[in-house]
Structure formats: structure tokens, C-alpha cells
Amino acid sequence: MTDFDIIIIGAGPAGMSAALTAANGGLDVLLLDEQPHAGGQIYRNVKQNHSKQSWFGKSYSSGINLVDALNHIKITKCFGATVWRVEANKRVLWSQNGESKVSTAVHIVLANGAQERPFPFPGWTLPGVMTIGSAQILMKSSGIFPKDSVLVGSGPLLYLVATQMIEANCPPKALLETQTLRMMINSLIHLPKALLNMKSLIMGFMFIYKIKSAGVPRYKSVSRLEAQSSGNGSIKFLFSHKGIRKSLTTKLLLIHQGVIPSTEISRSVGVDHSWNTSQLAFQPIIDKWGKTNIDGLYIAGDCGGINGSEAAVLYGKIVATKILYETGKINFNLYKKQSFSISFSLFFTNSIRLFLDTLFAVPQETLSPSDETIVCRCEEKTVGEIKLGLNEGITGVRQLKTSIRSGMGQCQGRMCDAIVRGIMLNNISQNDINILAPKARSPIKPITLGELSKMKLD
Amino acid sequence: MKTDSRFKTLIKSTNDVNFTLFGEIVTVPKGTTLAAAILSNFGEASRITETGALRTAFCMMGVCFDCLVEVDGNPNIQSCMVLVHDQMVVKRQIGLRSIGISKDD
Ligand code: FES
Numbered sequence: 001m002t003d004f005d006i007i008i009i010g011a012g013p014a015g016m017s018a019a020l021t022a023a024n025g026g027l028d029v030l031l032l033d034e035q036p037h038a039g040g041q042i043y044r045n046v047k048q049n050h051s052k053q054s055w056f057g058k059s060y061s062s063g064i065n066l067v068d069a070l071n072h073i074k075i076t077k078c079f080g081a082t083v084w085r086v087e088a089n090k091r092v093l094w095s096q097n098g099e100s101k102v103s104t105a106v107h108i109v110l111a112n113g114a115q116e117r118p119f120p121f122p123g124w125t126l127p128g129v130m131t132i133g134s135a136q137i138l139m140k141s142s143g144i145f146p147k148d149s150v151l152v153g154s155g156p157l158l159y160l161v162a163t164q165m166i167e168a169n170c171p172p173k174a175l176l177e178t179q180t181l182r183m184m185i186n187s188l189i190h191l192p193k194a195l196l197n198m199k200s201l202i203m204g205f206m207f208i209y210k211i212k213s214a215g216v217p218r219y220k221s222v223s224r225l226e227a228q229s230s231g232n233g234s235i236k237f238l239f240s241h242k243g244i245r246k247s248l249t250t251k252l253l254l255i256h257q258g259v260i261p262s263t264e265i266s267r268s269v270g271v272d273h274s275w276n277t278s279q280l281a282f283q284p285i286i287d288k289w290g291k292t293n294i295d296g297l298y299i300a301g302d303c304g305g306i307n308g309s310e311a312a313v314l315y316g317k318i319v320a321t322k323i324l325y326e327t328g329k330i331n332f333n334l335y336k337k338q339s340f341s342i343s344f345s346l347f348f349t350n351s352i353r354l355f356l357d358t359l360f361a362v363p364q365e366t367l368s369p370s371d372e373t374i375v376c377r378c379e380e381k382t383v384g385e386i387k388l389g390l391n392e393g394i395t396g397v398r399q400l401k402t403s404i405r406s407g408m409g410q411c412q413g414r415m416c417d418a419i420v421r422g423i424m425l426n427n428i429s430q431n432d433i434n435i436l437a438p439k440a441r442s443p444i445k446p447i448t449l450g451e452l453s454k455m456k457l458d
Numbered sequence: 459m460k461t462d463s464r465f466k467t468l469i470k471s472t473n474d475v476n477f478t479l480f481g482e483i484v485t486v487p488k489g490t491t492l493a494a495a496i497l498s499n500f501g502e503a504s505r506i507t508e509t510g511a512l513r514t515a516f517c518m519m520g521v522c523f524d525c526l527v528e529v530d531g532n533p534n535i536q537s538c539m540v541l542v543h544d545q546m547v548v549k550r551q552i553g554l555r556s557i558g559i560s561k562d563d
Binding site: 034036041048080082115116125126127128129130131133134137138141142143144145146147149168232233251252262377378380409410411414415445446448457 | 461462463464465466467468469487489490491494495497498501502503506507509511512513514515516517518519520521522523524526532534539541
């Protein structure tokens with residue numbers, strides 16, 4: 001006997017909708033999330049923030065319905081719960097308040113979302129350089145807003161957060177965008193299909209309109225980025241714009257270069273992964289119901305490939321619908337009918353994806369930063385050191401880790417794997433590259449030996 | 459030298475928690491993550507690396523591990539993942555502590 005029918009890891013849009021669909025269909029669900037509240041990053045603290053939702057916009061407040069619906073008799077929710085090991089036999093080991101527990105289920109759904117793509121340039125480790133996503137988390141969860149910040153990078157989140165800052169009367173000093181004219185031209189071919197998701201396109205234009213009317217200066221096609229510390233905690237940010245070297249001084253430099261799937265759990269449990277050539281990131285190989293190569297292990301939402309929160313809700317539904325069918329909770333006709341209608345909605349939601357991927361393509365200097373740039377924030381290793389290793393004949397990430405120690409620090413490669421991959425692509429011939437996704441090992445989050453020794457295992 | 463916070467507190471709550479942060483007594487709303495409490499009170503580094511480089515929290519979502527601090531004598535605590543509580547004592551983390559060792563081992 002297992003403890004639950006399904007264990008869902010991650011209470012963001014995908015995890016919440018999978019939990020609700022499964023629970024409504026009569027399955028016992030355990031929903032685990034590392035954060036103190038439901039919502040994931042996108043609907044973070046949506047419940048706690050309901051008085052000031054106007055700052056964060058309509059699509060944020062829509063998350064409240066999902067969070068409310070989680071009060072379901074069939075759903076056991078645990079927050080502040082860090083999953084540190086998932087086993088192919090559907091055992092999940094997780095830690096809460098310094099105590100580790102084991103839970104078992106027939107099915108596991110990984111819905112642990114995405115992380116921001118590492119965006120390395122010289123000085124990106126300085127105090128006062130943070131990600132745009134982190135600033136948004138602080139705004140939503142703690143009500144603290146960036147003072148005179150400068151926003152750098154590319155992607156829809158850049159415009160969304162800038163708009164939210166303007167709404168809250170803390171506008172950024174400037175927006176520096178790495179997007180080039182070439183990227184815009186390249187994206188045009190995908191525009192007709194993107195028109196099928198008119199709602200998102202209009203939302204994007206609204207953000208840009210608000211930023212323009214607030215008078216926030218925008219610099220386009222910036223390159224050769226570099227942050228220097230300039231006394232009293234300030235940052236001098238240098239960049240090239242229209243062939244001229246310019247600089248801005250700020251206390252808070254917020255950076256963003258899109259998001260990539262969080263794959264450390266799926267990699268550690270043995271799911272097969274492949275390299276997504278348009279999103280430039282590893283993602284698990286799954287079928288249209290989120291099934292992986294491991295029996296009973298499913299993946300829903302952005303950790304299976306970036307498609308955004310609206311799609312994540314639909315992916316959560318489709319995975320749970322499949323599980324309901326496989327456990328005999330719904331019949332074939334209902335299953336067919338429901339999965340058809342979800343796939344239909346997904347087609348429209350995802351029609352904008354290729355357009356966005358090309359419009360906000362990752363710039364070459366992020367894929368292969370200059371030699372003095374730190375790649376591995378934990379072990380403080382630079383691009384130059386990695387290249388030296390590659391020149392000496394290293395062809396795989398594993399070899400790099402053992403000989404240079406990049407990716408061997410506390411974050412276990414979460415911040416550098418994607419960069420190292422780009423450097424390898426640029427510096428050794430394609431045929432020599434070991435293209436496998438790097439292995440992840442449990443514990444995928446550090447736990448103390450004390451906690452481990454106190455664990456009850458049967 | 460003290461650096462002012464890089465953030466402005468817009469939403470104040472009355473339900474407060476008092477604790478010791480880098481040697482000062484601070485008051486923040488209940489339910490705040492430790493990293494947010496640090497960022498709203500200090501602009502300077504919360505961690506110093508092995509080579510002496512200064513760091514502040516970077517991702518706020520448990521990915522980068524740049525927000526490590528020492529809480530009540532336990533090193534390597536991800537400040538973005540824990541909530542503040544009364545009477546906690548938080549110190550900067552200086553250098554590296556090997557993972558898996560805490561004061562109760
Ligand atoms: S700020 Fe990145 S792990 Fe805490």
C-alpha cells in the first residue's frame with residue numbers, strides 16, 4: 001500500500017491544476033512545495049496580497065481561484081517542504097522544519113517549474129546585482145520595491161516587472177535591452193501563428209505602452225555588458241549602445257535573460273533529457289500526456305519545457321486526466337473528450353511560443369561570455385579557466401567538474417550548467433561534445449547529516 | 459561602512475517579529491523571508507566567499523545559494539527559503555562551510 005495515489009512536487013500553476021483535477025476525480029493527493037505558500041513563482045503570495053493586487057495586474061490575481069480551490073478534502077498540502085530525493089519506485093524523500101520524511105505513491109508528477117537563465121557578464125556577482133525574477137518575488141512576498149533600479153536583459157518578464165514597478169510608483173531608471181533588430185526580423189516569420197494567441201500579444205503591447213508613457217528610457221541592442229563596483233555599494237554599469245560605450249550608475253542592477261526548465265529532480269531520478277535547440281536548454285523527454293521513460297512518473301508545466309503559466313495550468317490538467325484514466329477513475333470516452341479539449345486550448349496558448357523564443361533570443365555574449373566572467377558563482381571559476389580545460393582535451397561536463405571544480409559548489413550546477421554548455425558549443429567541435437544532460441545526484445538540496453541520521457526508514 | 463538598503467518598503471504590516479541581524483536588532487513583518495529582511499535593512503553583503511568576494515542574495519528562489527547565512531549557530535542556511543522568527547540570531551557567512559555539518563552533529 002502506498003501513502004497516496006499521487007505525489008505532486010511543486011504548487012505553481014501546473015502542480016495546483018494537476019492536484020485539483022486529480023482530487024476532483026477522486027484520487028488522494030500529496031502536494032509538496034518548498035515555498036511557505038501555494039502559488040509558485042508566478043502566483044507567489046497571491047492569497048496574502050489580495051489588497052494590493054492592482055499593482056501586479058489581472059493575470060496575477062487570477063491565481064487566487066486556484067489557490068482557494070486547493071482546500072480540498074482529497075489534497076494534503078505541505079509547504080516549506082524541500083524535496084531532496086525522488087526515486088523511480090515512487091518514493092519521495094523530503095524535509096520540513098529540519099526533519100526528513102518519506103512518502104510513497106503510485107504516481108508522481110513533477111511540477112517544479114523553471115528558473116531564470118543564468119546571465120553572466122563581468123561583475124554579475126557583485127552585491128546589488130540581482131535577477132528581475134528575484135525583485136518580483138520581493139515585491140510580491142515582502143512588499144519591498146527596487147529603488148532607482150536599472151533593468152537589463154531580454155524577455156517578457158522584463159516588461160511585466162517594469163510595468164509593475166511603474167504601477168507601484170517605483171519606476172526603473174532605465175531599461176537596457178539585449179534584443180537586436182535581427183532578432184525582431186527573425187521573429188516575423190512566426191508572427192502569423194502567434195496571432196492565434198492575441199490575448200498575450202495585446203498584453204505585451206500594453207506593457208511596452210505603459211513603459212513608454214511613464215518616460216522610462218529604453219536602450220536597445222545593448223552589448224558588451226560589464227558591472228563594476230563604484231564605492232558605497234553603488235554599481236557602475238557599462239554597455240555599448242549604437243557603437244558608443246556608455247555607463248549608468250545604480251544601487252540595484254536587475255538582470256534577466258528568460259527562463260529555463262528546472263531539471264535537477266528529473267535528471268536525478270533518471271528521466272531522459274534532450275537539448276531544446278530553440279530554447280537552448282535541456283528538457284525532459286515527455287509525450288503529450290507528460291509521461292516520461294519512468295513508469296508512473298509524469299512531468300507538467302515549465303519544468304518540461306518553457307511554455308508559460310497559462311499553458312502550465314493546461315499541462316497539469318492533461319497529466320492528471322491521463323492518470324485518472326489509467327487508474328480507472330474515468331472511462332475512455334470522458335478521457336478522450338477531456339484530453340481533446342485541453343489539447344485544443346494548448347494549441348492556441350502555445351502558438352505564440354516560437355515567436356517569443358526568436359524575438360527574445362539569447363544573445364551570443366550570454367552563451368559565450370568573455371574570459372574574465374565568473375561562470376560558477378559558488379566556486380568562483382571563470383570562463384577562461386573553463387576554456388583552458390577544454391583546450392586540454394576535456395569534452396564533457398563531468399570531466400570539467402572533477403578537474404576544474406566548476407559546478408561542484410552548493411548550487412550543484414544550477415547556475416552554471418547552462419553557461420558551460422554554451423561555452424562548450426562555441427569552443428569544441430560538435431562531434432566531440434558529450435551532449436548528454438549532466439547527471440544530478442541526490443540529495444538534490446543539501447540536508448544535514450544530523451537530519452539524515454534521525455530519519456525513520458522502514 | 460553601512461550601505462543603505464537598495465529597496466523601499468511599501469507595504470508595512472503591524473504584526474512584527476524582532477530579531478538580531480548582523481549585530482543589530484531589527485523589526486520586520488511576520489511572514490517575511492530572512493533574505494527579504496536582510497535586503498530591506500542592509501545594502502551590504504550578507505556573505506563573503508572563500509576568496510573574500512562580497513555577495514548578496516541573487517535569485518530569491520533557492521537556486522543560486524548566494525544568500526547563505528548563519529542562523530542560530532547553523533551555517534549554510536538559504537536565507538531566501540526561511541521565514542524570520544522572534545529572537546533568531548543571524549550572522550554573515552564568511553568563507554565556505556562544508557555541506558552536511560551543523561552544530562547538532
Ligand atoms: S537567493 Fe538564490 S538561493 Fe537564496
